[in-house]
Amino acid sequence: MYKxxxxxxxxxxxxxxxxxxxxxxxxxxxxxxAAKKEGQLTTIALPHDWCGYGDLIAGFKKKYxxxxxxxxxxxxxxxxxxxxxxxxxxxxxxAPDVIDVGLSFGPKAKAAGLLQPxxxxxxxxxxxxxxxxDGYWYGDYYGVMSFEVNKDLVKTIPxxxxxxxxxxxxxxxxxxxxxxxxxQAISGVYGAGLxxxxxxxxxxxxxxxxxxxxxxxxxxxxxxxGKSATLAQGTTPIIIRWDYLALVDRDNLKGNPPVEVVxxxxxxxxxxxxxxxxxxxxxxxxxxxxxxxxxxxxGQIGWLKGYCHPIRFNAMSKAGLLPxxxxxxxxxxxxxxxxxxxxxxxxxxxxxxxxxxxxxVVGANVK
Amino acid sequence: MSNNGDIAGISAGxxxxxxxxxxxxxxxxxxxxxxxxGSAGILGVAPFLIFAIIFLIFPTLGLIGGAFVDKAxxxxxxxxxxxxxxxxxxxxxxxxxxxxASAVLGALVGLILALAVxxxxxxxxxxxxxxxxxxxxxxxxxxxxxxAFLATLGRLGLVTILLRTVFDxxxxxxxxxxxxxSGLTITYLYFQIPLMVxxxxxxxxxxxxxWREAAETLGAGSWHYWRHIGLPVLWPSILGTLALLFAxxxxxxxxxxxxxxxxxxxxxxxxxxxxxxxxLHNPNLGAALALGMIVITGLANVLYLVLxxxxxxxxx
Amino acid sequence: MRRSRFLPWLGFALGAAYFLLPLIATFxxxxxxxxxxxxxxxxxxxxxDPNFRATFxxxxxxxxxxxxxxxxxxxxxAYFVRLRLPALRPVVEFITLLPLxxxxxxxxxxxxxxxxxxxxxxxxxSTTGTNILLTFGYVTLSMPYMYRAVDTGLRAIDVRTLTExxxxxxxxxPTILMRVIFPNILISVLSGAFLSFAIVIGEFVMASLLNRxxxxxxxxxxxxxxxxxxxxxxIIAFVVTWGAMGMIQLLARFAPKTSxxxxx
Numbered sequence: 001m002y003k004x005x006x007x008x009x010x011x012x013x014x015x016x017x018x019x020x021x022x023x024x025x026x027x028x029x030x031x032x033x034a035a036k037k038e039g040q041l042t043t044i045a046l047p048h049d050w051c052g053y054g055d056l057i058a059g060f061k062k063k064y065x066x067x068x069x070x071x072x073x074x075x076x077x078x079x080x081x082x083x084x085x086x087x088x089x090x091x092x093x094x095a096p097d098v099i100d101v102g103l104s105f106g107p108k109a110k111a112a113g114l115l116q117p118x119x120x121x122x123x124x125x126x127x128x129x130x131x132x133x134d135g136y137w138y139g140d141y142y143g144v145m146s147f148e149v150n151k152d153l154v155k156t157i158p159x160x161x162x163x164x165x166x167x168x169x170x171x172x173x174x175x176x177x178x179x180x181x182x183x184q185a186i187s188g189v190y191g192a193g194l195x196x197x198x199x200x201x202x203x204x205x206x207x208x209x210x211x212x213x214x215x216x217x218x219x220x221x222x223x224x225x226g227k228s229a230t231l232a233q234g235t236t237p238i239i240i241r242w243d244y245l246a247l248v249d250r251d252n253l254k255g256n257p258p259v260e261v262v263x264x265x266x267x268x269x270x271x272x273x274x275x276x277x278x279x280x281x282x283x284x285x286x287x288x289x290x291x292x293x294x295x296x297x298x299g300q301i302g303w304l305k306g307y308c309h310p311i312r313f314n315a316m317s318k319a320g321l322l323p324x325x326x327x328x329x330x331x332x333x334x335x336x337x338x339x340x341x342x343x344x345x346x347x348x349x350x351x352x353x354x355x356x357x358x359x360x361v362v363g364a365n366v367k
Numbered sequence: 368m369s370n371n372g373d374i375a376g377i378s379a380g381x382x383x384x385x386x387x388x389x390x391x392x393x394x395x396x397x398x399x400x401x402x403x404x405g406s407a408g409i410l411g412v413a414p415f416l417i418f419a420i421i422f423l424i425f426p427t428l429g430l431i432g433g434a435f436v437d438k439a440x441x442x443x444x445x446x447x448x449x450x451x452x453x454x455x456x457x458x459x460x461x462x463x464x465x466x467x468a469s470a471v472l473g474a475l476v477g478l479i480l481a482l483a484v485x486x487x488x489x490x491x492x493x494x495x496x497x498x499x500x501x502x503x504x505x506x507x508x509x510x511x512x513x514x515a516f517l518a519t520l521g522r523l524g525l526v527t528i529l530l531r532t533v534f535d536x537x538x539x540x541x542x543x544x545x546x547x548x549s550g551l552t553i554t555y556l557y558f559q560i561p562l563m564v565x566x567x568x569x570x571x572x573x574x575x576x577x578w579r580e581a582a583e584t585l586g587a588g589s590w591h592y593w594r595h596i597g598l599p600v601l602w603p604s605i606l607g608t609l610a611l612l613f614a615x616x617x618x619x620x621x622x623x624x625x626x627x628x629x630x631x632x633x634x635x636x637x638x639x640x641x642x643x644x645x646x647l648h649n650p651n652l653g654a655a656l657a658l659g660m661i662v663i664t665g666l667a668n669v670l671y672l673v674l675x676x677x678x679x680x681x682x683x
Numbered sequence: 684m685r686r687s688r689f690l691p692w693l694g695f696a697l698g699a700a701y702f703l704l705p706l707i708a709t710f711x712x713x714x715x716x717x718x719x720x721x722x723x724x725x726x727x728x729x730x731x732d733p734n735f736r737a738t739f740x741x742x743x744x745x746x747x748x749x750x751x752x753x754x755x756x757x758x759x760x761a762y763f764v765r766l767r768l769p770a771l772r773p774v775v776e777f778i779t780l781l782p783l784x785x786x787x788x789x790x791x792x793x794x795x796x797x798x799x800x801x802x803x804x805x806x807x808x809s810t811t812g813t814n815i816l817l818t819f820g821y822v823t824l825s826m827p828y829m830y831r832a833v834d835t836g837l838r839a840i841d842v843r844t845l846t847e848x849x850x851x852x853x854x855x856x857p858t859i860l861m862r863v864i865f866p867n868i869l870i871s872v873l874s875g876a877f878l879s880f881a882i883v884i885g886e887f888v889m890a891s892l893l894n895r896x897x898x899x900x901x902x903x904x905x906x907x908x909x910x911x912x913x914x915x916x917x918i919i920a921f922v923v924t925w926g927a928m929g930m931i932q933l934l935a936r937f938a939p940k941t942s943x944x945x946x947x
Contacts, residue, residue: 042894049908072891074903078642079788082650083892086792090799092807093894171522178628181640223546223630229514232910233712234523245908253910256718355640359454359632408767411856412775415760419778422823426793427785480698487691497695499928502877503921504702505828506885511917515705518712518914525708557705560698565874566832572870573839604835610776611831614783638786660784668777 028121031292032064034285040067041286044083044096045075049248051141052306059302060293066286069093077101077183084114084278097281098290102183103130104347106137106274115276118288120295125315129341130272137276140294141244141308144339145191145269146331148226148246150237152257158238160266161195161211170219174226174236176245179358187271188240189354190347194340195267201346205353209361216362232257242271243331244307263335270339272311297321309336431661433654446655458632459659462617465548465633469555470612474605476556477563484564485571498568501561508558513625516554520545546627554626555619559612566611570604602678610671614664634660706921713914725915734901742890742898743927745814746883749821750876753829756822758872761833762864766842779830782823790820791889813893820889825879832878836871837864873935877928884924 035041041060048054057068071094072079080099087095101109109115110132117135130139147164149157154172158164164173177185193208215221224230226239228249239246243261250259275294277287293299300310304326316322342350437443449455483489484497507515519526522539530536544550574597582592620635634656641653714721716728729735764771782790794816798806806812842864849859865872887899902916 047907048904069894071894072888072900073907074887074891082642082788082792086795087799088796089801090795090807092800092805092813094795094807094813094892178624178636178640180637223628224517224626225624225628228908228910229712229913230517232715233514233518233521235517235521249908252908256716362630408763411759411763412768412771415756415775418756418819418822419826421797422794422819423778423781423785423790423826425797426790427781429793429796430785430789476698479694483691483694483698487694488688489691489695493695495932497698498874499877499925499932500702502874502881502928503924505878506881507917507921509885511709511913512705514914515709515917518708519705525711526704557702561702562828562878565878566828566835566871568874569832569836569839569868569871604838607776607831607835610780611783611827614780614827618783618786620786635786642786642788657785657789661781664780664784665777668773668780672773672776 028292031285031289035064035066035283035289038066038283038286040069040093041283041290042069042071042093042095042097043290044071044098045073045077045080045100046070047073049245049252050306051244051303051308055305056294056299056302059298060290063293064289066289071096076181077105078181081105081109081112081114084109084280085112087278088280090280091282093282095280095282096278097283097287099276099278100140100273101276103139103272103274104183104344104351106132106276107344109276110136114279116279116281116284118277118291120291122295122312125312126295127311129343130274130311137274139272139311140275141303141310142270142272142341143242143244143308144263144335145187145240145267145271146243146246147262147264148231148239148241148249149260149262150231150234150257151260153234153237157260157262159262159264161192161264162266163264164220164238165211165214165218166220167218169238171222172237173215173220174222174224174230174239176226176239176241178225180355183271184241186351186354187242187269189358190342190350191240191264191267191269193267193350194269195264201342201349202353204342204346205350208350209354209357213361221362228252231259247307247331261331263331268335268339270336270341272341301326304330427661430654431658433651434658437651438649446651449652450655450659454632455634455637455656458634458637459663461548461631462633462635462660463663465551465555466613466616468548468552469559469616470609472552473556473559473612473616474563474609477560477608478567478601478605480560481564481567481571485568486574497564501564505558505561505565508619509621510625512554512557513622516545516550516557516626520550520553546630551623551626551631554622555616558622559616562612562615563608566608567601567604570601574600599678603675606671606675606678610668613667617660617664706918709914710918713911713918716911725911726919729905729912729915729919732901732905734896738896738898738901739884739923741896742884745818745821745897746880748818749825749883750879752818753822753825753875753879754872757826757829757875758833758865758868759860761830761837762842762860765834765837766846775830776834779827783827787820787824787886787888788892790823791892794820795892807893813895817889817893817895817897820893821879821883821886824886824889825875825882828878828882829875832871832875833868836868839871840864840867869935873932876931880928880931881924884920884927 043057046053046057048057057070060066061068071083075083080096080101083096084099099109115136117132119135120138123131123135123138126138132138147158151157154169156166156168158166158169163169175185175188176182177188179185179189189208189212190204191208192211193204193206195211196204196207198204198207212221222236224235226236226241230236231239231249232253243263246259246261250261253259275291277284277291281287294303295312297316300312300316301321301323303310304313304322307330310316313322434446435442435444437445480497484494516524518524520538520543521527524545527538530538545554578596579592582596587595618635620633620639623631623633624636624639638653638656638660641649641656713725714723716722716724760775764775795807798804798812798816800808806816845863845867846859849863854863884898885902886897887903890897891900891903898920902913902920905912905916907913
């Protein structure tokens with residue numbers, strides 16, 4: 001397992017900070033002109049409430065005057081890959097130019113020949129473990145696994161994974177997806193396993209499954225997929241999901257019900273998503289411009305507004321580029337200091353184990 | 368079920384037994400009539416078949432083809448061998464059970480409701496309201512429906528709380544759970560019953576009042592009427608709608624997903640996990656799952672055809 | 684002939700309870716956006732969105748197109764299969780059950796692969812072409828319901844006698860279909876139309892992946908990550924669809940009637 005501690009990241013960033021500027025101002029202008037000639041960009045799977053994408057897309061449209069076709073914001077990572085494949089020969093506005101998928105999809109998509117490489121001007125500030133050396137895919141933001149708690153219905157706020165097994169939380173705990181297919185839900189199980197302190201993917205996955213088996217046996221686990229509506233209505237008062245989604249939810253609910261977002265102390269799991277450009281993109285220059293925009297200071301701060309940690313977080317923090325008011329709204333930094341970023345190998349191994357064994361271990365019985 | 372013979376018979380009969388008709392022209396007229404009907408028949412069905420081939424069969428074949436290859440594109444039967452995993456077999460069994468239960472119950476309740484509204488002598492505004500409502504409700508599926516039932520019969524649902532506060536009756540302590548097989552079936556009924564009502568209503572309208580009156584004149588009570596006249600006449604339509612309800616429920620995923628998300632194993636959820644999921648992503652296994660579903664639907668259809676043929680034997 | 688009306692009323696009452704309670708629960712939840720007081724705030728949030736009217740109008744237009752194409756394709760097919768080609772009946776019925784099993788996402792990817800900008804019929808290149816593709820996709824999705832409804836209606840009338848009578852009187856096939864058969868199965872066609880309409884209004888996957896501004900993707904965008912708005916949306920969609928269907932029913936009263944039709 002490979003721990004990226006805060007110190008390590010900032011060490012790398014400090015050394016590379018000097019090269020933040022664009023490779024050359026002229027080439028950026030060429031890119032903008034070429035993109036404007038293409039006139040549009042097609043994205044997929046970008047819900048407006050996810051990492052502040054709503055504002056980011058609006059900002060992009062305003063800055064460069066391009067149209068943005070937003071396909072299927074409900075899509076999962078698998079859908080995005082399928083969409084690239086299906087649109088191989090299609091140059092119409094149904095073909096996605098850029099994708100935002102889970103970490104494990106990067107190498108798979110590259111191996112399947114679905115991506116084209118591009119290195120943004122701030123390339124060097126992206127940590128090595130979070131990007132492909134040849135530039136086919138690159139990490140964009142990360143968050144940690146947290147508990148979203150409905151304070152109206154839950155009197156004692158849980159602080160650790162182990163707390164969830166208490167009797168107080170009968171029929172209360174839910175995941176935000178189906179662990180047999182959703183990256184977020186699988187990460188939830190993995191996070192629970194991390195609390196046991198295992199060393200490799202297989203062990204952690206087994207521990208995580210074990211935890212949920214216990215949770216289910218105690219009667220604390222609710223098999224409904226947790227959403228904002230079910231949290232407010234009361235079916236799923238505690239949802240295990242990415243902290244940025246929980247925080248946005250808390251804001252949207254405006255205190256009705258009041259929500260607390262807790263990062264469990266005994267196991268902090270970080271999850272990275274990655275960006276990539278489709279090999280068959282009908283608007284490759286617009287796609288590259290979009291990447292430049294996302295990885296510029298404005299773009300990174302846009303993600304921060306959505307409570308996601310942009311991949312250049314440490315570099316920008318060192319340079320004092322992060323607005324203080326935004327930082328104040330984020331959860332305390334100590335949570336992220338202990339965050340564990342699983343390697344690609346650990347993730348793949350764990351995902352396979354969890355999806356295969358979920359039904360038998362958690363006992364998906366239907367009466 | 369003859370047709371050509373009838374036409375010929377009628378045309379010949381219309382000429383009358385005693386009227387002399389030139390022998391040569393009679394077969395020509397019949398032949399011409401037959402020819403125009405036969406060719407028009409194919410012509411009438413052709414647009415539909417062509418449409419179905421381009422927009423339904425062709426994409427489905429693309430999907431099915433994927434079941435016979437592996438990820439590298441080589442021909443293999445591995446996907447079908449994978450289908451015999453216990454998880455997948457269980458999923459098929461549960462899917463069939465839920466679909467059959469919601470189809471049969473939906474057909475039964477829908478029939479009763481349609482009879483009540485169509486022939487029960489209720490005011491006519493009730494009938495048009497029910498028909499319109501059925502149209503809307505038949506497609507009220509997916510997450511909104513799942514949420515509606517969670518908000519009604521969930522642990523903190525409206526009805527649950529009402530029963531607990533007013534009647535001091537806790538349905539959850541009595542063993543009920545919306546997140547179960549029965550809960551899912553009850554939720555599915557919300558779109559199955561209206562579907563049945565909408566489709567069976569014309570058949571109920573087709574039950575002539577004269578038949579009822581004739582039966583009652585001969586001394587038959589309500590039970591006899593339904594047993595010997597009403598139900599047999601309706602039976603082929605009921606069977607046809609049952610087949611539709613079964614397939615409708617078999618392919619439904621969004622409602623199950625919204626309700627019992629990660630605990631229920633039905634085939635569409637597995638299919639989606641393979642095709643769309645973030646992790647597993649084995650589209651070829653997904654294709655095999657889909658092929659299995661098509662085969663099962665085909666078998667259900669064959670069963671329906673056999674039953675219908677026997678029911679229609681006494682009808683012309 | 685007086686028959687007891689008790690049982691029919693009981694049946695209707697029980698049915699009404701089962702169908703209305705979940706709607707009431709959803710409605711009650713949608714009113715809870717403001718803490719400690721019931722309010723229509725969630726509805727205001729939804730209806731104030733400028734895209735509501737645009738996307739709804741678009742979906743209604745596509746729905747009407749879907750219904751018309753569906754009728755034109757399926758009524759003659761069902762008629763001729765029943766009258767002339769009974770051997771085809773099992774095949775046609777099986778075909779019409781397929782759209783219930785094949786996931787719409789497979790269909791839409793199939794369409795994109797077949798009709799993309801480099802194919803022999805580049806429908807995806809133009810807005811009109813994509814609209815046509817979406818309509819045909821919806822006709823496919825609503826095919827099971829339209830066919831079963833029309834087939835049941837045809838069964839309830841004596842198709843053979845009607846056809847023979849009309850033929851003897853000199854009518855040709857198009858006339859028979861339009862002026863004799865169609866008015867007699869109007870209720871069934873209406874049922875099929877209702878079902879198609881509801882499907883088109885709520886459908887999301889195809890519209891979204893074909894990049895069309897339909898009501899389904901709009902609802903998804905508004906409601907995906909909110910708590911109270913989705914409930915409000917569900918109620919609004921319900922009411923608005925009901926209204927549109929009521930209008931379809933109203934228009935049907937002006938269609939040609941025969942004495943045998945029990946059109947409400």
